Amino acid sequence: MPPASSRCCFYTYHDTNQDEDKRVEWAIHKNPRNVLITVPPPRLFRDKETRPEAANLPSLGMISSKIWQSGQEIVIGFLAGSEWQRNQVKRYAPLWTRYANIRFTFLDHRPSDGADVLIGFDSAEGSWSSRGTDCSYFSSRGIKSMNLSWIMSQRSQADIRATILHQFGHALGLVHEHASPQVPVRVDRNRIFEDLNPWQSPWDPFRLDKVYPTDRLLATSNGCSIMLNYLPPYWTQHRMSLRHNTDLSEEDKDYMKFYYPPENHGVGYFNTLEIRSTNDPITLDAYIKTIPSRQKHADLIAGLTWIDLEPNTLEGPYVRVSAAVHEDRITAQIKAWPTSRLHAAGMAWLEIGPRFHFIQHGKFRLCDLTTPLDNFSRNSEVIEFSTPFPSPPTVVCFVTGVQVMQSNYRLLVDAVDVSSTRFTLKIGTWGGTDLRAAKVTWLAYPADQPGVASGEICTSDIRSWNQPQQENSAFTPFPTAFTKTPNVLLALKGFDCSRFSGLRLRVCTSLVTPTGFYWHIQGWTSIYSGCASYFAWED
The missing domain is CATH 3.40.390.10 (Collagenase (Catalytic Domain))
Incomplete structure (x- = not known):
């Protein structure tokens, strides 16, 4: 040389x-x-x-x-x-x-x-x-x-x-x-x-x-x-x-x-690629991962981070995740139905223990609809807090399951009309999408709670929906800077993808700093839009 x-x-x-x-x-x-x-x-x-x-x-x-x-x-x-x-x-x-x-x-x-x-x-x-x-x-x-x-x-x-x-x-x-x-x-x-x-x-x-x-x-x-x-x-x-x-x-x-952080901060992850190859999709199966929990009898907040599936029949694709703590073990599950050919799917979860004593959380399931939701309609549910907050809290929502018929894959979940005692959870679709089921998890915390932050990221922050692309990235600042690098739970809250190539996208980060983080919404096919929610906290 x-x-x-x-x-x-x-x-x-x-x-x-x-x-x-x-x-x-x-x-x-x-x-x-x-x-x-x-x-x-x-x-x-x-x-x-x-x-x-x-x-x-x-x-x-x-x-x-x-x-x-x-x-x-x-x-x-x-x-x-x-x-x-x-x-x-x-x-x-x-x-x-x-x-x-x-x-x-x-x-x-x-x-x-x-x-x-x-x-x-x-x-x-x-x-x-x-x-x-x-x-x-x-x-x-x-x-x-x-x-x-x-x-x-x-x-x-x-x-x-x-x-x-x-x-x-x-x-x-x-x-x-x-x-x-x-x-x-x-x-x-x-x-x-x-x-x-x-x-x-x-x-x-x-x-x-x-x-x-x-x-x-x-x-x-x-x-x-x-x-x-x-x-x-x-x-x-x-x-x-x-x-x-x-x-x-x-x-x-x-x-x-x-x-390479110094310890596990209570965030867990599971992806089917840990178990099987993406090149051999299945039509019906449940993938289960069991790992030790950091604390006994903790509650979990979970959300989808990765979806790669396509319809197997005209009934449309269906994927669902769940996670729970039993004694000192966490059991995470990703399941597909016969209507889907699942290549891969992933999830993330947060253990809710004494550290997050100020959080209330829950689940909502929209399913078994006999007819599709009307165009631009939003199915809504009023959620009552188990204990009233002193003032309207901040509410964060994640998608944990979805079933869409043979149409474009469109879904958006949101929390509106938040008061100290309740909020309205809206599950929306548009453009003729035939949404038959959805599953959502949510968490709520005092809006003035120190050491935590939340928000949403969306491709609409950087481009128009009619300019679909595979890679979408930007930097999102935290509302208030942390004193050190925080932990971040990031999961999907909505998407708009073409029905011709399956529901195939994931959300991830590339770097978290005390002032904000770099996010990526990526796909194996062009994405019209994608949205995710994040919850950040400082140990």
């Missing part, structure tokens, strides 16, 4: 599209939280001029993060390298663990199996790493998942530290900072080919100038990030240079704290 590339990351050297959907399912199996947060992956790199057939290709890969389980031990194995090279990795990689709730264990012998990350030191390949749980997907198959070129005594300790921290950032799930549309860079492909061809490098330089579209990534320009890939100025058009960062930035540390 030429000296110019010694600080450059050859990201996704060997695994850009290989088994992508299998790797997503692997990531969810490794960590169910991957369905609730998103880190923009390489498959969002769409070059419409050279790959028009892939420009709008939906994939599980475009909607899943690949972070490890918080608190996990990640086993690092070495396929090669001198003792000095391995010691450099052991010295610098653990710097991430000061901010991420994970730990590294290094194998000194040549591993035959059991390693989550397999590291090589081949100088002909450059430095690169697979992303997050992709590392263990490849290492479980005996394939190298990271390569660290140029970890050599001739280089400065700053350069060695930068290389190791950068690649372990990928191994922990991060992508390149310069992929942000706010950090534009265009490479000089001809010059790179001239420099790399003598080394017969299989690396594809076309990847370096792929930029996430602005409608698919909400990001700030973190020019100090260790994930900002350095490029020599003569490899770029206009001879611009990206800075060479050698240590973690404050934003890098914040991302790690968000992705």
